[in-house]
Amino acid sequence: MNKIDRDGSHAYIRLQEIFDEVKEGCRDRIDIFGTVKFKIAYKKIDGKEYRVAKIKGNTITIKHTAVTILPKSALKYIIAHELAHVLVKDHNERFWDIVRMIYPKYNMGKRVLERYRDRI
Numbered sequence: 001m002n003k004i005d006r007d008g009s010h011a012y013i014r015l016q017e018i019f020d021e022v023k024e025g026c027r028d029r030i031d032i033f034g035t036v037k038f039k040i041a042y043k044k045i046d047g048k049e050y051r052v053a054k055i056k057g058n059t060i061t062i063k064h065t066a067v068t069i070l071p072k073s074a075l076k077y078i079i080a081h082e083l084a085h086v087l088v089k090d091h092n093e094r095f096w097d098i099v100r101m102i103y104p105k106y107n108m109g110k111r112v113l114e115r116y117r118d119r120i
């Protein structure tokens with residue numbers, strides 16, 4: 001945790017809880033990813049307006065607004081999406097197979113995220 005404030009620590013707790021649920025839903029297969037850390041971004045990620053999250057090494061960076069306003073399903077989708085990028089860079093068929101393996105209901109979370117897009 002780089003930045004701890006009242007709001008920020010809530011965001012980390014929320015992400016950790018949601019990640020634990022993703023792991024639960026995925027059974028023990030997620031162990032292939034090892035330890036995952038979270039970082040909260042308070043500004044644009046890589047200067048890109050539309051970027052909600054990214055993964056670098058074992059760290060998933062997620063926008064603070066996303067963590068605070070998105071329903072759980074969308075955050076689970078974001079986590080699954082970023083984890084899948086560890087194995088596949090492009091959004092190809094294999095990529096989506098992995099996302100599905102991590103979070104079987106990812107389509108629902110993806111649709112929810114799209115509804116909130118312009119507020120993140």
Ligand SMILES: [Zn+2]
Pocket residue numbers: 081085091
């Ligand atoms: Zn992606």
